Amino acid sequence: MILSKRPDVERFLREPTPDIRAVVIYGKDRGVVRDRANALAKRVVERPDDPFDTAMLTDGDLDADPAKLEDELSAMSLMGGRRLVRLRLGGEKAGPDKQASEALARHVEGQLNPDAFFLVEAGALGRDSLLRKVGEKANGCAVIPCYEDEAGDLARLARDTLANDKVALNSEALDLFVSRLPKERGVARAEIERLALYLGPNSGVTATAADLTDFLGVEPEASLSDAAADAFGGRAGAAQTALRRAAAEGEGGPAAVRAMSYYLGRLRRVLTLHKNGVDLQAAAKAAGVFWKQEREFLRQARGWNLEAILEIQGEILTADRACKTSGSPDQLLAERLALMIAGRARRLGL
Template structure:
């Protein structure tokens, strides 16, 4: 059983079907994967970390101790009742993937302890993953793919987390805070908890955007927008460094490709307006260019042409599609795109 729609996932996590013996949760954002696994474990077990009722395994356990996984799935709870077995995989190695798939098959068929719940937390499982294929077809198994959180998901998490400490943000402050959150859920949650401490747990404050000035500080240097500007300006080293800093902050390859597409869109709009008789500086302002970036943007606008940008747009669309392919090296794809754009820019004299 595959659960890919958010309402279906939320219903399952709140009230999982009693005949489910295994759940495979996977995705690039390990914070989302961990959150959903924790939610399910807490829903079904009063003490999900109790060592007498729970076994926590890693990929290295599967590799170094063949049969260990099936032993844990066969064991009975020492205190009576249901047993929980949790396994964390990276999703990168075929050996543990296959071994887990074999153990899962035997478990859902009732050959091991039928009272045990098997939760697998994995990274991005490609279409060639044996575990993914087996889980999607097996009766008694739920498979939950996890995708990158959207702004609405982050806003909801921020409101709920802050509410537990009896603090909140008004609409403008919430929008500002969410726009500055890293995309990786685990890191974002730590930032939300840090904000709760900043506002004062239990204070009842409803903070405004102005109240967040000291907390947020200046925009991070690892801005994807800055990386895109560097790429179109022919500064490969700076662009690549910016992409890698952004990746460390949770901004993945797809977001990097979108940032380069957005910058190309502003250049195209500016050149189109200029072609129709509007002054280049006025055209840049009409395209939403930030005043601090205006000088560099105009330098690029004088070098690039609409025909060249049309060629680059095709490359960006190809990179965007490649990033969305399951299991793709999206960070490498975005860096190759930046390399290609910077190379073109250098040939233009930038």
């Protein structure tokens, strides 16, 4: 079975169903894959790091000894009870994928130790992956694809991780902090842990946006959030320059388009609230606009209207699809989108 919806995945990780004896977790973001695998391992055995309860294998182990995986899946726990066999596939070789799929098929059919739990962690498995095909069709196996974190995912990760150290951020500080976090789960987690040390573990502090000034420093001029703000503010040259600097720092065209989409969504929410009778400044606060950016954002909100926003939304969706096409000049597409938005903003009087 395939578990792709977040509530289903979280429910399964908390309480794996007894009829499942194998799970394949895969995705481009290995940090998300690792987090979910670790959470599941803790539910399967009491001591997931104990070699008596858990066998840890990699694709290198399969290359060295093709029979090792099935040997481990056939072995009984030395301490009695359930045994966990974890396999981490780090490369894109067909051999380990084929070996893992064959072992998975035999295991779910009950040919190996029925008390063993087979947990596979892999990168972005394509549709041609035998492991993925076998896992999706086999009874007794769950397949969990992992996708890139969104802002809400990172916010939950930040809240939960900081709460473990008995520190927190208020809503404005959380919004600011998450906007600066990288999308890769492992790197984001390291930044959150660094913030916890900065705030003081077990201090009970709830930090404000102002408290984060020294920790975050001055946001680079090339930040994608500033590029989006420049575009919607009618500053074409500044938006283009920011995007090129962001590209030099490793932020590609798809990320730039997402930043502009996120900014448009916030602007649309403010305008919708205002249309329904909410004061413009109160609407901006409700949408989570950072107080240092409020004056400029309100200037833009007074210039834009919902009709123009809907037209731009269509352009953003088109650019997003184009950027995801193999071999597309995504950076140029993002710059073209920013210039188009800035041009429309100028025509609106901004």
